[in-house]
Amino acid sequence: MSLKKNEAQGGAAAPQEPVALGTRQGRAMRRARTVTLLAVFVAVIISLAFDSGLGTPSSFGIGQFFLLCPLGGLEALLASKALIPVTLISLVVVCAGALLFGRAWCAWGCPAPVIRRFFKRDPKFTGLGSGDGPNACSAGHGVETGCGGGCSGAAQVRGLRQRLSHTGRDPRTWTLVAVLVAALIAGFPLFCLVCPIGLTFGTVGSLWHLIVDKQMTLSVLVFPAALLVELVLYRKWCMNLCPIAGLLNIFGQAAVLFRPRLNEATCLRADGTPCTVCTAVCSERIDMHDADGAIQLGDCTRCGECAKACPTASITFAIAPEKTK
Numbered sequence: 001m002s003l004k005k006n007e008a009q010g011g012a013a014a015p016q017e018p019v020a021l022g023t024r025q026g027r028a029m030r031r032a033r034t035v036t037l038l039a040v041f042v043a044v045i046i047s048l049a050f051d052s053g054l055g056t057p058s059s060f061g062i063g064q065f066f067l068l069c070p071l072g073g074l075e076a077l078l079a080s081k082a083l084i085p086v087t088l089i090s091l092v093v094v095c096a097g098a099l100l101f102g103r104a105w106c107a108w109g110c111p112a113p114v115i116r117r118f119f120k121r122d123p124k125f126t127g128l129g130s131g132d133g134p135n136a137c138s139a140g141h142g143v144e145t146g147c148g149g150g151c152s153g154a155a156q157v158r159g160l161r162q163r164l165s166h167t168g169r170d171p172r173t174w175t176l177v178a179v180l181v182a183a184l185i186a187g188f189p190l191f192c193l194v195c196p197i198g199l200t201f202g203t204v205g206s207l208w209h210l211i212v213d214k215q216m217t218l219s220v221l222v223f224p225a226a227l228l229v230e231l232v233l234y235r236k237w238c239m240n241l242c243p244i245a246g247l248l249n250i251f252g253q254a255a256v257l258f259r260p261r262l263n264e265a266t267c268l269r270a271d272g273t274p275c276t277v278c279t280a281v282c283s284e285r286i287d288m289h290d291a292d293g294a295i296q297l298g299d300c301t302r303c304g305e306c307a308k309a310c311p312t313a314s315i316t317f318a319i320a321p322e323k324t325k
Contacts, residue, residue, distance in 0.1 A: 022316045026308025036108050048208045056201040070094045071244050075189030102252030107303035111200040121235040125280040163253045166295045172246030179243045196230050199223045253298035260315050262288045267314040278306040
């Protein structure tokens with residue numbers, strides 16, 4: 001679909017500046033994500049090469065200051081059955097970031113999506129269900145603002161109820177619960193043994209020691225094999241099982257900064273054209289036209305792919321949250 005097609009069907013042409021902004025922003029976000037991920041890997045290699053003590057994103061530190069993976073930190077606290085002040089402070093800092101930007105880590109720091117794309121194992125888009133098609137309640141309106149006028153206490157209650165229901169229906173929420181219970185019972189952070197993030201950087205470290213130090217260990221074979229099972233053979237790991245995504249989704253419902261905004265006036269679906277491009281390229285299959293589009297945006301990873309792919313550039317990202325009408 002193209003902007004010309006939209007004009008031919010009687011839709012008004014979008015102003016050039018918003019169109020240019022949406023497209024440029026999506027492309028810029030993809031480049032920025034690539035640079036960020038490369039910087040992370042370079043930092044890990046430097047840490048290994050010079051023994052600088054930077055660590056990995058699972059436990060990154062500079063001097064006495066370090067940040068833990070929020071799930072790994074929770075597992076450690078439950079496993080030890082004790083409050084460790086340094087770990088608790090680290091978790092507060094990480095969780096504060098999640099409250100601001102939700103699941104941005106999944107697109108900007110996690111290596112799992114990169115591995116999936118490399119092996120061409122991204123989940124296939126099979127189309128939208130009964131909720132397909134234009135809807136008066138779209139992202140930024142609907143539940144959050146009462147859908148069509150004012151923001152009453154009843155609408156806020158319904159919104160909270162729907163958010164809790166959405167989180168409860170997410171299988172990753174229950175994987176998260178199972179992981180935390182297992183850590184409490186076993187007295188050990190079990191998920192850290194199979195976490196794709198830890199396995200990725202464990203593989204990098206093992207290969208480094210093999211090449212540089214000539215140290216051959218089982219981890220050179222075990223870590224990549226586990227990664228292949230989790231991310232390549234089972235392509236829906238991130239969508240169905242990842243407990244880190246489940247934890248960040250909980251914070252994501254409150255995170256409103258840098259969410260995508262939809263200009264319904266220039267969107268192809270405004271005149272009934274069945275466009276699903278933004279949902280197809282979204283790793284979370286978020287449909288911003290759905291009645292619960294604002295709820296679904298709690299799962300947004302801020303990857304910018306929707307803005308980049310939108311044929312009319314009707315999607316943009318802004319730092320400040322959209323004002324409630």
